Amino acid sequence: MWGVVHTGFGSWDALAWILFFGIAAFFLLWFRSLGRSDYKKGTDQDEIFWSSNVVPEDGAHISVPADAAYWGFRKGMEPFYKGLVGMHTGLAPDIVGWYVVVVAIMSVLILIV
Amino acid sequence: MNWTDHLPALLLAVPLLGAFVTPLVSLGGKMLRNTLLVVTTFVTLVIAFLLWKDVLVSGTAVYVMGEKVFNLTMPSGMKLPVRIILEADAFSAFMALCGAIASFAGALFSLNYMEGFSGMKRYVSLYCLLTVGMLGMTITGDLFNFFVFIEIASIASFGLIAFWRDKAEAVEASFKYTLVSQVASMVLLLAFGALYGKYNALNIAAIGSLLKFGFMEKIVLVFIVASLACKCGAFPMHMWLPDSYAEAPSGVSCLLVAVSQASLYGLVRVCFSLYGVTMGASFIPWVVILLGLASMFFGVTMAVVQHDIKRLMGYHSVSQVGYMLLGFGVGMLVLSDAKGMADYGFAAIQGGVFHMFNYTMYKALLFLAAGSLYYTTGKRDLNDMGGLARKMPYTTFMFVIAAAAIAGLPPFNGFVSKLLIYESSFAVHPSLAAIALISSVLTLASFVKVFQTAFLGPEQNAFLSVREVPSGMLAGMGVLTVVILAVSLFPSITMSYFVEPASKALVDQAGYIGAIMGGGM
Numbered sequence: 067m068w069g070v071v072h073t074g075f076g077s078w079d080a081l082a083w084i085l086f087f088g089i090a091a092f093f094l095l096w097f098r099s100l101g102r103s104d105y106k107k108g109t110d111q112d113e114i115f116w117s118s119n120v121v122p123e124d125g126a127h128i129s130v131p132a133d134a135a136y137w138g139f140r141k142g143m144e145p146f147y148k149g150l151v152g153m154h155t156g157l158a159p160d161i162v163g164w165y166v167v168v169v170a171i172m173s174v175l176i177l178i179v
Numbered sequence: 180m181n182w183t184d185h186l187p188a189l190l191l192a193v194p195l196l197g198a199f200v201t202p203l204v205s206l207g208g209k210m211l212r213n214t215l216l217v218v219t220t221f222v223t224l225v226i227a228f229l230l231w232k233d234v235l236v237s238g239t240a241v242y243v244m245g246e247k248v249f250n251l252t253m254p255s256g257m258k259l260p261v262r263i264i265l266e267a268d269a270f271s272a273f274m275a276l277c278g279a280i281a282s283f284a285g286a287l288f289s290l291n292y293m294e295g296f297s298g299m300k301r302y303v304s305l306y307c308l309l310t311v312g313m314l315g316m317t318i319t320g321d322l323f324n325f326f327v328f329i330e331i332a333s334i335a336s337f338g339l340i341a342f343w344r345d346k347a348e349a350v351e352a353s354f355k356y357t358l359v360s361q362v363a364s365m366v367l368l369l370a371f372g373a374l375y376g377k378y379n380a381l382n383i384a385a386i387g388s389l390l391k392f393g394f395m396e397k398i399v400l401v402f403i404v405a406s407l408a409c410k411c412g413a414f415p416m417h418m419w420l421p422d423s424y425a426e427a428p429s430g431v432s433c434l435l436v437a438v439s440q441a442s443l444y445g446l447v448r449v450c451f452s453l454y455g456v457t458m459g460a461s462f463i464p465w466v467v468i469l470l471g472l473a474s475m476f477f478g479v480t481m482a483v484v485q486h487d488i489k490r491l492m493g494y495h496s497v498s499q500v501g502y503m504l505l506g507f508g509v510g511m512l513v514l515s516d517a518k519g520m521a522d523y524g525f526a527a528i529q530g531g532v533f534h535m536f537n538y539t540m541y542k543a544l545l546f547l548a549a550g551s552l553y554y555t556t557g558k559r560d561l562n563d564m565g566g567l568a569r570k571m572p573y574t575t576f577m578f579v580i581a582a583a584a585i586a587g588l589p590p591f592n593g594f595v596s597k598l599l600i601y602e603s604s605f606a607v608h609p610s611l612a613a614i615a616l617i618s619s620v621l622t623l624a625s626f627v628k629v630f631q632t633a634f635l636g637p638e639q640n641a642f643l644s645v646r647e648v649p650s651g652m653l654a655g656m657g658v659l660t661v662v663i664l665a666v667s668l669f670p671s672i673t674m675s676y677f678v679e680p681a682s683k684a685l686v687d688q689a690g691y692i693g694a695i696m697g698g699g700m
Contacts, residue, residue, distance in 0.1 A: 071595055071670045074526040075602040080670050083590040114637065125566050125637030132486040132561035132632040136624065140484055147484065150477060154418055158355045161418040162362050165409050168416055169366065172401040172466060177394070179462045 184249050186230040187242040187265040190275060191315055194223050194282075198307035205300035213290050216303045220279070220286040223310060227279035230318075231272040235680055239268040239694040241320070252695045259380045260695055266320030266384065268691055269680035270532070274317040274444045277536050280662060281437035281543045282310045288547050288655025289430030291648070292554055302342060302428075309335035309434055316441035320695060322371040323381045325445055326364065329410070332438050333360045339431040340423050352422035359419045363406040370402035383453050384695035387688060392457040400463060403449050408467075410442035412497050413504060414474040421481075421493030425559070429550020430655070432489070433543040436496065440535050443500065447507050447531070447685065455688035456515040468508035472611065475501025475618040483625045486561045488549045488633065491625060492542070495585065498618055499538045505615060506531030506600045509607055514686070523606035528685060530599030533678045537584065537592045537666065544581040544659040548574055551648045551656070552633060556641075561632040563641075568634040570645040573653055575634050577660045582630060584663050586623035592666040592673075 071078045105111055114121045114128070122128055140147060153160075197219030205212045234240050241250045244263040252260045267275065286306065293299060312332025319325050337360075341353035371381065373395055378386045390396060409416035420439075424432045450458060450467070458464075478497030485491035510528035513519030551574045552567065553559055568575040584591035587598075597619060605612035647653070666673045684690065 071674050073599055073602050074523065075606075078589075078595055078598055078670065080590040080595075080668055084668070087590075124640040126639040126641060129565040129636045129639065130632070132628060135628040135632065136483060143480075146480070150481060151484075153415070154481070156355075156418070156422070158358050161355055161359050161416075164415045164418065165359060165363060165405065168409075169401065169405045172405055173398055176397045176401050176462050 183229065183233055184240075185242070186226055186233060187240055187267050187318055188244065190223065190226045190230055190318060191265075191311055193226060194219055194307045194310040194314065197223075198304045198311065201304040201307065202300050205303070209299070212300060212303055216286045216306065217283075217290070219307055220283040220310065223314070224276075224279040224283045227272070227276045227314070230267055231269075231276045234267055234269055234272040235676070239266060239684070239690065240272070241266050241694050253697070259385045260382045263324055264320040264382060264695060265318050266691070266694060267318045268687075268694070269684035270448075270682070271318045271444075271684075273532070273677055273681040274440065274535070275314050277539050278310070278313045278317060278437040278441060280658065281539050282306075282313070282434055284543060284547070284655045284658040285430040285433035286655070287658065288433065288550065288652050289428070291651035292430055292550055293428060296343075298342070301338070305335045305338045305342075306431070306434065308332075309339060309431075309438065313434070313438045313441045317444050320383055321381050322374065322383060322386070325383075326368055326371055329364060329367070329442070329445075332441070333357075333364065336360075336423070336427075336431075336435060336438065340427045340435075342428055342431070343426075346426065348422075349426040352419075352426040356419045356423045359409065359416070363409045363416075366402045367406040370399040370406070373399050382695060383448070384692040387453045387455065387692045388696050390454065390457055392454070392459065396454075396457075400449070400454060400458065404446060404463060404466065407442045407446035407449070408470055408504070411439045411446065412474070412500050413470045414477045414497060414501070417474065417478065417497040420497060421485075421490045424493035424496060424546070425487060425489035429489075429546050429553065432492075432546035432550070433655075436542045436546065437539050439496065439500070440539050443503060443535065450507070450511055451514070451685050452688050452691040458511070458514070460512055460515055464508050464511035464514075466508075467504050467511060468607075468611065471501045471504030471506075471508055472614050473501070474498060474504060476614055479618045479621040479625065483621055483628070485625075487559050488552060488561055488564075488629060489546070489559055491561075491629065492545050492549055495545075495622065495625070496542060498622065499534070499542060499585065501618070502597060502600055502615065503531045503534045503538070505604055505611065506534060506596075509600075509604050509611075510686070512607065520686070523603040525682065525686070526599050527603035529674070529678050529682045530596050530603060532681045532685065533596035533599060533674070534593075536673075536677065537596050537663075540659050540662050540666070541581040541584040541593060544577060544656055544663065545585065547652070547656045547659070548578040548581060551652055554648055554652065555645045561629060564633040564639075565636040565642075566634075566638040567642060567645065569638060570642060571634075571647050573647055574656070577656045578634070579630065580660055580663055582626040584667070586626055587619045588623070590667055592663055592670065595667075595670045595674075 204215045242265040312328045315328030337357045343349045412420040475498045482494035506527045510524045513524035584593040587593045601612045
């Protein structure tokens with residue numbers, strides 16, 4: 067088969083997965099077709115529900131900015147990010163410095179190991 | 180003599196000619212210059228394809244520059260090859276093809292993307308030179324020429340990253356890249372010089388046939404691995420990369436992805452074909468594995484918190500390089516162990532080689548998609564974007580394909596190569612596969628963020644006049660999308676005709692040396 071890859075531990079069949087997605091899509095569309103028949107596109111039914119408040123005209127005011135995404139993750143990992151972001155100074159000598167440090171450590175270790 | 184014998188030389192000659200005739204052709208106007216760029220990169224792609232096909236049928240292609248007989252590597256009386264030799268085995272040809280696809284896609288994209296900017300003759304010249312450097316790195320059989328091609332690629336990159344020289348960030352990014360790239364290149368030159376001093380040869384095959392793993396060779400190996408790992412953006416030497424990729428025009432970022440892969444190609448070529456089993460199974464393989472793990476994890480964790488779309492993708496490049504390093508590192512670990520190689524080592528190398536191709540395709544496409552967003556909105560900050568899927572349906576579709584592929588979602592191509600790497604690294608230690616899986620989940624998370632913030636959400640007033648990008652840009656992205664879909668749908672064909680021959684060529688040190696030295700190791 068053109069879609070099968072044997073990895074040495076098992077196999078991967080791309081076409082079987084595509085068939086699976088096809089079947090899943092069929093059921094999805096079928097379930098969707100069972101929905102309310104009185105729905106009309108472009109009417110009030112399309113309006114966004116925004117906690118009963120007036121929806122701002124500009125979509126920019128109700129968008130979730132990228133900065134807000136995964137806020138909890140970043141908060142939980144704050145000490146980790148403090149160190150990681152801290153090492154990214156953006157200074158050219160630091161960038162070269164990391165390269166020199168890696169070369170130096172590797173050079174010593176390869177002679178010891 | 181058949182004209183196809185000259186394919187290795189033509190692969191470099193065509194883009195080189197393109198680079199040098201650009202100023203002349205540009206006198207004929209914009210249309211002629213654009214045609215030159217597209218024709219040059221397309222012909223280069225055709226040559227790369229023919230070379231790959233030729234290598235697959237006839238075996239390793241060897242081309243001696245300046246020699247009457249194109250494949251006479253050692254004229255009578257010579258014990259070592261002295262001329263400049265191009266050597267394209269299945270791995271080199273595969274990498275050249277991969278780079279040529281990215282170059283063609285980036286060129287198509289640049290036609291509309293760079294419209295309206297001055298200095299385009301310099302852009303086209305440097306673009307063609309960057310293509311020459313990248314392709315030269317993949318097919319040269321000579322260490323010094325590898326250095327020369329790295330320098331050609333580097334100098335062209337410096338100019339292209341700072342192409343928008345009125346932007347201070349672009350000039351700064353180019354300066355940082357120049358500095359770290361030149362330091363790494365000088366160390367690389369020292370390493371090659373040391374090998375030349377001891378073995379009186381610069382040809383990889385010739386040195387490989389003589390190499391003894393002594394004190395000097397150990398230091399040389401460290402210099403080469405560290406320098407090329409730096410040039411392909413491995414952690415913690417990656418810090419130039421997000422700046423450079425973000426500030427370069429998107430067509431250039433697309434090609435820079437292929438250039439970083441040419442550096443990675445150099446790293447694995449030296450480890451497998453120059454040092455081979457003499458390198459041992461402890462230090463360097465584990466260094467490569469650790470660099471890979473650190474790159475994939477720290478790269479993706481930095482990417483998750485970015486809100487500049489191109490910087491985010493730059494950090495993902497660091498992360499993706501980590502997968503390849505992990506795959507190749509696992510392969511190196513069992514290079515002298517036939518059972519380990521058969522059980523999981525070869526699968527790991529296949530995963531690494533396959534991921535190099537996949538990464539080049541989907542990351543190039545992602546940079547082009549980011550460029551499309553910048554072209555239509557004038558913004559790179561995800562906080563300022565939203566609701567663009569309605570306005571740019573084709574770009575959205577292609578972005579989703581590339582994002583799904585990089586996240587390793589089945590049935591896309593990224594999944595297959597990652598699967599090979601997960602399974603083989605699990606055989607070494609489960610924690611290696613666990614870190615790779617966590618990195619993959621974080622990759623998905625950050626691309627969900629990009630998709631949600633840039634493409635989904637309500638329509639924004641600032642983007643009411645936004646329209647889909649011009650056809651040239653869509654064509655550039657389309658080329659890469661078609662390749663990704665084809666590879667995703669028919670992974671076994673890709674494995675059989677592209678990845679497996681390339682992986683076999685990579686581990687066949689005797690074959691690589693024999694093509695130059697006449698089988699005498």
